[in-house]
Amino acid sequence: MSAKTSLGTGAAPRMGRSALVLWTLLRLPLLAAILYAARVELLTFAESWIGLAWPTETAIIIVSTLRERVVLFALCLAVLSVSWVLLAKRIRSPGSSRAIYFTLSLTLFLVVFRTTAGQLVAWDVVAAVCLSALLVFNIVPRAASHLPAGGFGRKDDVFFGCVIGSELLLPGRFLPWLASQIGDQRSVVRLGGRLIPGWLPSVAVASFAAAAFLNASAWAYPFPAAPRGLLELRRTFFADPAVTQFARGDFDKLTLDAEGDTLYATGHGVRRLLAYNVRALDQPPRATPVDTGRAGEFGYDPTVNELYVFHSRRGRLLVLDGTTLRLRRSFPLTGIAPGDKRILSDGSGMLFIFSEADQEVGFAFVVVNGGNGEIVRRLINLGSDALLDPIRNRIYVTDFRRQSQLTVYDTERHEIIRTLATDPRINGLIVDEATNQLLLGSPVNSLINRYDVETLDRLKDLKTIFGVRHLAIDAKRHLLLCVSLATNTVDVIDLDSEQSVARYWVAPWLRKVEVDADAGVAYVSSRYGLFQVRYTERLREER
Numbered sequence: 001m002s003a004k005t006s007l008g009t010g011a012a013p014r015m016g017r018s019a020l021v022l023w024t025l026l027r028l029p030l031l032a033a034i035l036y037a038a039r040v041e042l043l044t045f046a047e048s049w050i051g052l053a054w055p056t057e058t059a060i061i062i063v064s065t066l067r068e069r070v071v072l073f074a075l076c077l078a079v080l081s082v083s084w085v086l087l088a089k090r091i092r093s094p095g096s097s098r099a100i101y102f103t104l105s106l107t108l109f110l111v112v113f114r115t116t117a118g119q120l121v122a123w124d125v126v127a128a129v130c131l132s133a134l135l136v137f138n139i140v141p142r143a144a145s146h147l148p149a150g151g152f153g154r155k156d157d158v159f160f161g162c163v164i165g166s167e168l169l170l171p172g173r174f175l176p177w178l179a180s181q182i183g184d185q186r187s188v189v190r191l192g193g194r195l196i197p198g199w200l201p202s203v204a205v206a207s208f209a210a211a212a213f214l215n216a217s218a219w220a221y222p223f224p225a226a227p228r229g230l231l232e233l234r235r236t237f238f239a240d241p242a243v244t245q246f247a248r249g250d251f252d253k254l255t256l257d258a259e260g261d262t263l264y265a266t267g268h269g270v271r272r273l274l275a276y277n278v279r280a281l282d283q284p285p286r287a288t289p290v291d292t293g294r295a296g297e298f299g300y301d302p303t304v305n306e307l308y309v310f311h312s313r314r315g316r317l318l319v320l321d322g323t324t325l326r327l328r329r330s331f332p333l334t335g336i337a338p339g340d341k342r343i344l345s346d347g348s349g350m351l352f353i354f355s356e357a358d359q360e361v362g363f364a365f366v367v368v369n370g371g372n373g374e375i376v377r378r379l380i381n382l383g384s385d386a387l388l389d390p391i392r393n394r395i396y397v398t399d400f401r402r403q404s405q406l407t408v409y410d411t412e413r414h415e416i417i418r419t420l421a422t423d424p425r426i427n428g429l430i431v432d433e434a435t436n437q438l439l440l441g442s443p444v445n446s447l448i449n450r451y452d453v454e455t456l457d458r459l460k461d462l463k464t465i466f467g468v469r470h471l472a473i474d475a476k477r478h479l480l481l482c483v484s485l486a487t488n489t490v491d492v493i494d495l496d497s498e499q500s501v502a503r504y505w506v507a508p509w510l511r512k513v514e515v516d517a518d519a520g521v522a523y524v525s526s527r528y529g530l531f532q533v534r535y536t537e538r539l540r541e542e543r
Helices: 003-007 014-037 039-049 053-064 067-090 094-117 122-138 154-162 169-183 185-195 200-213 228-237
Strands: 243-246 252-258 262-264 274-277 300-302 308-311 317-319 327-332 340-347 351-356 365-369 376-381 387-391 394-398 405-410 413-421 429-432 437-442 449-454 470-476 479-484 487-494 499-505 511-518 523-525 529-533
Touching: 014 039, 014 154, 014 169, 053 365, 067 094, 067 200, 067 228, 094 122, 094 200, 094 228, 122 169, 122 200, 154 169, 243 274, 252 511, 252 523, 300 340, 308 340, 317 340, 340 387, 387 429, 394 429, 394 479, 429 470, 437 470, 449 470, 470 511, 479 511, 487 511
Parallel strands: none
Antiparallel strands: 243 529, 252 262, 262 274, 300 308, 308 317, 317 327, 340 351, 351 365, 365 376, 387 394, 394 405, 405 413, 429 437, 437 449, 470 479, 479 487, 487 499, 511 523, 523 529
16 A cells, blocks of 8 residues: 555645644643633623623523433434444435435434423524434444545645534544544554444434534523423432422522411512412412512511512512512602612611612612601612621622622611622522521532621631522521522531531522421522422431
8 A cells, every 4th residue: 555545645744644633632622721711801701792691591501401411412322323223234225324314313303302492493493404414414434445535635634623623513524534644544444443333423423412402492692591391301200309399480589477387489480479378388379469570589577577579660669568468558769770679678667779780770779768768878889699687787798790799788877887808709698696607608619608797707618519599597407508500409518517418409590598497398499480398308317
């Protein structure tokens, strides 16, 4: 065999060919390293151009359904592999086998997209057709007789050397080309074919793409949606017996009443604030007679039995009776930055309103007289996640989006008395009165930051789940419950031993958690419903 045939037409000299192979194999790891090194700058760039909502929501949807996607990948891989083996044995005509295989793969992808999403849209069909066509194009056996007669030329070197991702899009041609750069392409391919069938990489790539895409709505900008069908599959085949879903819809804020019998709930998916009887969750909830404007947040003051909701479209603050849910009074409230409004009441008649400030317009913090609507104090920016500490007449405030700091606001003097640096993206605050500690969720670092509640000195962190976003304490057993935005789980931490003692898978996009310590039950809200978690069922020992 001549050198020309062995190396391929127009092949580069040995040194140039080695460099090309190294570049081809290392370019993706190098790109990944560069992206990781520049992650802060890229995040800033993405936030300024497209905002953080779409990348964050898309990433959460993917991370939240990894296990289910692995199952779908394995299913697609098995079906497509068995189908191709059977077709290759029974149908000798390449044209006929590819036409049949295209129809079979198209049907499979459409079924996967339809099942996981609950519906099909035009882009789902387009994606299924393109994926099937690419799969059929790539299924070229790597046997020597199927390699290009003249080997590979410089055009192939340029294409595969420059186009990052070509190895994924065209594995059927990329792998023989790579073999030609290593040595005698026919010998290398024969050896590889004994270990891995030539069609398998193409089938694996197509199966991976199908499990990653699932449906167009999961990638829709600016509001991606988790594949509901996939979530139902998870609840069907991997259900946790300690978790029960008792309501469907997009929920956010939860609060148990003073007696622990009524669970108030609201969210962007419900038009009115709802009240559930926790002793009879199979019964329909009561709803407020007035429309609360799909508010994501509300406030509750058990001392006067009042609920507070800001109706964004009407620009009014609604004051509701905690028992009858009827409107007691309302008044206009203007000049507040757009976004969900967290409302706190200290029992003195003052309401403290914190806006998430989706746009930095207007005031993000307002103090209002809850009796007549008179504005007492306004600040352009303070933070959006707030916790009232009535014992010390303080409000602790953090900001997930813009500021890596903890701000302490005095509710009597109406002024900021302390500001200190924290981990970035703090989400969730609670005071542990048993140890006089302020606990903050650090979702990016998978930690619970602890501070002395009197001195605000930083104490040793606790480890928890990635994406922690809301906290609740079972004071009876001295347990901390953490819900995760990314891992779909509730982590139960023993605050005495500082160890996680149980974890429960609930649903994607968890938001808030409320604890009924006497019953050993937690209520968790999610974008996809309300859930009851019997968190004491798997504790290592009952306290």
